[in-house]
Amino acid sequence: MNDPRQSDTASPATNRRTLLRSMGGLGLLGPIGERVSESTDELVPVTIGYSGSNGYRHATGLAHDVVHEYSFDALTVSLTDLSNGLLDRLREHPSIRYVEFDRTYRPLSQTTPWGVDRVGATPERTATIDAGDVDIAILDSGIDSTHPDLRANVGKGVSFTSSLGLLSDGSGSTESLGTGVFGPLNSDRPAWHDTVGHGTHIAGITAGSNDDSGIVGVAPSATLHAVRVLGSFGVGSTSDIAAGINHVVEQGWDVANLSLGGARPSNVVKDACQHAFENDTLLVAATGNNGPCSNCVRYPAAYSMVIGVGATTTDDSFASFSARGPNTDIVAPGQSIRSTYTTSVASYKTLSGTSMAAPHVGAAGGLLLASGYSAQTAKDRLLETTEDIGLSRSEAGSGLLSVTNALGFS
Structure with a gap:
């Protein structure tokens, strides 16, 4: 033609x-x-x-x-x-x-997830805090460092998935607080690259970039580090998790987020947490998605040196899936949280779980560390400045995370 x-x-x-x-x-x-x-x-x-x-x-x-x-x-x-x-x-x-x-097309606007807004960590407020020197380790399934909302903030990465890759509760069953699409690592990706999606979701809640597109995290200027302790099926061994925590301490990183857990305690994980606590690392963990139940907070969230985080819904109710018990320290938004996801599957995804609640608290702790707090005083400050939303002590611990109160935002 x-x-x-x-x-x-x-x-x-x-x-x-x-x-x-x-x-x-x-x-x-x-x-x-x-x-x-x-x-x-x-x-x-x-x-x-x-x-x-x-x-x-x-x-x-x-x-x-x-x-x-x-x-x-x-x-x-x-x-x-x-x-x-x-x-x-x-x-x-x-x-x-x-x-x-000609028509005018503009860049798609950035959204502030409802959880970030609910705890008072809007970009306008967090922009006043330079958290560029704060290092937050995501101990999870890795991070997709190619994601446009994460690549500016991802620092180092390491993989500890050499063991069985199972998180056993002693009965032969396995448990993971994450969900995702599973597949082999691409040969051109680092060993800590996320193929599951869970760790990338946690990373976005923690420190999604404030870049006028996608979503924004609680501490968008913090540095993220991927510590891959969950394998391709979204589960990991206690020895690998302990090795990951130990690595965080060796690197001198400030915060360790553990959106994972098991029903039974582990001596090596407890020792690793105590070692991190004694070396001024702020430890934050999800309480578990095994609700409704009573006195059923998972480990390591149940350890006293770790901040155990339960989940709330969009109307400030206690999430039905969230574990409860005296080891719950605080709650944060965990229902229908939109965040980053592996770009090979979907750039963004909405998930629910205590896994999504924990990084709100870990990132808030990072903001406090950037403001001069130590890990211990940051932990105390987070628990002392919570908002009372009418939940019981076993449900919410000290209450709902309030970055507004903790950082003195007006």
Whole structure:
């Protein structure tokens, strides 16, 4: 089929002029399509969809200049004298499919997840705190460092998945607080790359970038570190988890988020947590998704040196899936939380669980550390400044996380 643009009746000198050659009359276009200046000649960009060589000749014959030629049947041209019925003549021509002015498309706006807003960690507030020197380790299924909302904040990564990859409760069953799509690691990805999605979701809640797109986390300027302790099926061994906690201490990182757990205690995990606590690492863990139940907080959240975090819903109710018991220290939003996800599956996903509640608290602790608190005083401050939402002590511990109160935001 002949290219209609090659018709011998069309003038190449007119039809092949480039945008740069017409800028003097047309005026510059901004990066999202807005005309930011124009000449006194009032050249107006108009896009014309045509059919065949007749449509092409008609469109270019009326144009002052061709701004864009597309590989499909359309042109963007500059026109003058729009008051003399030129547009009507174009639209009425049988070989013209459409005529339209440039429209403005803007970057998709960033959303603040309801949990971030509920605890008072809106970007306007957290922007006043420089948490760039705060290191928050996500002990989980890894992090997708290629995600546009995370890549600016991801620092180092390491994988501890050399053992059985199971988190046993002693009965032969396995438990994970995460969900996701499972698959093999790509050979071009680091060993700590997230193929499950859970760790990436936690990372976004913690420190999704404040970049005008996607979502924003509680501490968007903090540095994230991936400590992969959960394997491709979303579960991990106690020895690997202990090794991950030990690595956090060796690196001198400030916060360790553990959105994982098991029904039975582990001596090696407890020792690792105590070692981290004694070395001024703030430990935060999910209480478990085994509710409704009583006195059933999972480990390591049940340990006294760890902040055990339960989950609340959008109406400040206690989430039915959230474990309860005297080892619950605090609650945070955990229902229907939208956050980052592995880009190979979906860029963003909405999940529910105490896993989603814990990073709200870990990131809030990071903001306190950036403000001069130690791990112990940050822990105390978080628990002393909670909001009373009418839940029992076994449900909510000291209450709902309040970054507003903890940081003194007005």
